Amino acid sequence: MTEPSRVVRSMKKVLLVSTGGTISSLRKAHEGIIPELTGQDFLRMLPELESLAKVSAFEFSRVPSHYLGLDDLLRLSKSIEDALSTGEHDGVVITMGTNIMEEASYCLDLLLDLDVPVVITGAMRSPAMPSSDTQMNLYNSVVAASSESLKGAGCVVCMNGEIHHARYVAKTNTVSLSAFQSPGVGPIGVVRGRGVVLHTRNVQRERIRPESIDARVDLIRYGIGMDGSLLKAALDLGAQGVVIEAFGGGHLGPSSIPAIEQAIARDVPIVLTSRCMSGELLQDTYGFEGSEAHLKKIGVIFASGLVGVKARIKLILLLSVRRRMDAIRLAFEGS
Numbered sequence: 001m002t003e004p005s006r007v008v009r010s011m012k013k014v015l016l017v018s019t020g021g022t023i024s025s026l027r028k029a030h031e032g033i034i035p036e037l038t039g040q041d042f043l044r045m046l047p048e049l050e051s052l053a054k055v056s057a058f059e060f061s062r063v064p065s066h067y068l069g070l071d072d073l074l075r076l077s078k079s080i081e082d083a084l085s086t087g088e089h090d091g092v093v094i095t096m097g098t099n100i101m102e103e104a105s106y107c108l109d110l111l112l113d114l115d116v117p118v119v120i121t122g123a124m125r126s127p128a129m130p131s132s133d134t135q136m137n138l139y140n141s142v143v144a145a146s147s148e149s150l151k152g153a154g155c156v157v158c159m160n161g162e163i164h165h166a167r168y169v170a171k172t173n174t175v176s177l178s179a180f181q182s183p184g185v186g187p188i189g190v191v192r193g194r195g196v197v198l199h200t201r202n203v204q205r206e207r208i209r210p211e212s213i214d215a216r217v218d219l220i221r222y223g224i225g226m227d228g229s230l231l232k233a234a235l236d237l238g239a240q241g242v243v244i245e246a247f248g249g250g251h252l253g254p255s256s257i258p259a260i261e262q263a264i265a266r267d268v269p270i271v272l273t274s275r276c277m278s279g280e281l282l283q284d285t286y287g288f289e290g291s292e293a294h295l296k297k298i299g300v301i302f303a304s305g306l307v308g309v310k311a312r313i314k315l316i317l318l319l320s321v322r323r324r325m326d327a328i329r330l331a332f333e334g335s
Contacts, residue, residue: 012090012146015083016042016057019076021065021097023123023134033126035062035097042095045127046135052194053090053146058083065097065104065122070213070316073104077111077209084114091117091145095138098122098171098179101157105166106310109155110208110317117150120166121158124177133160133177140191147196153188154205162187163196167204170277170307184278206331208317215319219312221245221275222252228259231270235262241269241315241328244300245308249282250274250292257290257298264299269328271301271315273308280304303332 018024020035024042027033037045039057049055060076061068080092092114096104105120112118121141123134141158144150155166159180168182182188189198218234222245234242242263246252250272252260263270272295274281281304282292296302303311311332318328 012053013088014053014055014091014093014142014145015080015089016055016142017076017080017092017094018042018057018059019061019065019068019094019096020063021095021099021122022126023095023097023121023137024062025126025128027126027128033128035064037127038062039095042138046138048139049142052139052142055093055142056089064099065101066099068096068100068104070107070313073107074111074210074213077108080112080118081114084116089116091147091150092119093138093141093145094118094120096120096122098124098159101180102166102170103309103313105155105157105169107313107317109166110206110314112155113207113209115152117145117147117153118155119145119150119158119163120155124159124175124179136161143191143194144196149189149196149198153201156188158191161191163189163191163198167306167310172277208314208321208331210317210320213316213320215240215316217241217243217312217316217319219243219245219308221308222247222256225253227253227255228257231256231259231263235259235266235268239268240319241271243271243273243303243308243312243315245273245275246295247275249279249285250295250302251286252290252295254289257294260295260300261298267325269301269315269319269325270299271303271311271328271332273303273306273311275308277307301329301332306332 016039018039024035024037025033026036121137125132168185173179218239
């Protein structure tokens with residue numbers, strides 16, 4: 001009897017890009033831990049990856065993540081697109097420090113024009129620690145980058161076995177292994193063994209790709225008793241746009257209003273988010289001066305559902321591609 005033919009699935013090819021951060025850090029004598037490991041070191045550290053995918057590695061940088069700037073992320077996006085231009089890779093894993101991961105992942109999600117999974121990971125505890133999460137996060141991220149279910153999902157963060165979309169993910173704790181969460185939304189999926197269980201797929205994907213990033217946007221978080229002084233200072237220092245984290249559902253004190261009106265009169269976009277970690281800005285609920293309805297009336301742009309650091313990234317990219325005020329408003333309020 002002839003044996004039934006078996007379908008042989010070809011092994012996925014994953015590009016591993018290392019940039020530094022805690023995940024690559026080792027202890028240097030009495031100096032504390034500093035970035036030392038490269039992508040090749042990760043492959044030697046975790047030979048089990050060979051059973052998951054054909055992984056090739058290259059090093060983009062070897063620095064603490066907060067040393068990276070937006071120009072570096074633009075270069076990183078171009079390097080990744082160049083590397084994937086041959087169509088030989090089925091997914092990408094980027095290792096980096098956790099300090100800027102929530103911002104960097106969202107920036108790369110806006111910059112990259114890729115259909116393959118782009119998975120960002122790191123470690124809350126360095127490989128120098130016996131309780132390090134380095135190997136677990138690397139393994140899970142290669143699984144995620146090899147998954148057909150994440151094709152077209154955009155840039156995601158894979159930490160502690162969970163998969164979070166870049167638009168929503170936030171670092172919510174300084175040291176916990178479960179620091180990365182998506183407040184109010186939750187993970188879009190989880191890694192289970194050698195596969196991905198996808199709960200939902202993000203549909204709010206955009207692409208904003210400037211040739212260079214040259215816009216200055218400041219971020220102001222409002223607290224009790226603050227007025228428009230910081231906004232005036234930002235404009236005097238050359239800010240081309242300002243993101244304001246307001247109280248609650250989008251409220252500010254009356255003393256902040258004159259500076260906002262002056263900025264808008266100068267065609268400087270003022271983008272509003274909330275200090276809250278999750279939830280949408282209100283619409284036409286309150287009627288007092290400085291309420292969300294009043295701010296909308298005087299021309300403030302609402303970035304509902306985006307936290308301040310991510311609204312700032314988006315506004316910087318929009319200004320860098322020379323979007324005008326109406327187009328900026330549509331990009332935030334129409335998405």
